[in-house]
Amino acid sequence: MQEEKQYFVKENDFIVSKTDTKGKITYCNEPFLEIIGAKASDLLGKPHNIIRHPDMPRIVFKLLWDRIKSKKxxxxxxxxxxxxxxxxWVFANVTASLDERGEIVGYHSVRRRPxxxxxxxxxGVYKKLLEAEKIGGMEASGKLLEKILKESNMEYDELVHKLQRG
Incomplete structure (x- = not known):
């Protein structure tokens, strides 16, 4: 089996994309287009998960959607x-985009080099979560994530920020 090539976000680049409320891409910046090797016309109107890697556990995206749909x-x-x-790989920050009434009109993601x-x-954590998902679905993966966080004695946000700071 051929090993996949890894690309790296440039040190000072920020990868930016915006989606509508259904997760379809409405904007993407040049560093985003460059790293994935696409033109804007290849992406606009397409679901953002077009770039989802199969090594990503679904529970991570459930957590993400739960948060951003509640405007966090x-x-x-x-x-x-x-x-x-x-x-x-990226270290992503995802937020809801709100209109003047505070209603969600889309989502905004800024990613940087992790x-x-x-x-x-x-x-290593994601591999374990994927294994749990294969056996017991997202419920099993969610329970495992809770266990991992409890054993690390940290909340999710605290853990990812600590890992990014090094």
Whole structure:
């Protein structure tokens, strides 16, 4: 089996995308297009999960959607696919975009280069979560994530920020 090529977000780049309330891409910046090897026309109107890597546990995205639908931000380590073949890791911040009445009109994500030591740790966690999902679905994965956080004596946000800071 051929190993996938890994791409890296440039040190000073911020990858930005916006979606509508259904998760369809409405905006993407040049660093985003560059790392995935696409033109804006390849992405606009498409579901953001077009770049989801199969190594990502579904429970992470459930947590993400639960947070942003309740107008709370979330940070996460995310492994994405590149259209050039291969993958890249990001440290993502995702928030709801609100109109003047405070209603959600879409979502906004800003991603940057992750701490690679944090990635090494989170890769191991994600593998365990994926295994749990294969056996017992998202419920099993969610319980395992709770157990991992309890054993680390940290809340989710505290853990991901610690991993990113190094």
């Amino acid at each position: 931000e979330i940070f996460a380590f995310v492994k994405n696919r590149s259209f050039k073949g291969g993958y890249y 701490n690679m030591d944090g990635v090494k740790f989170i890769e």
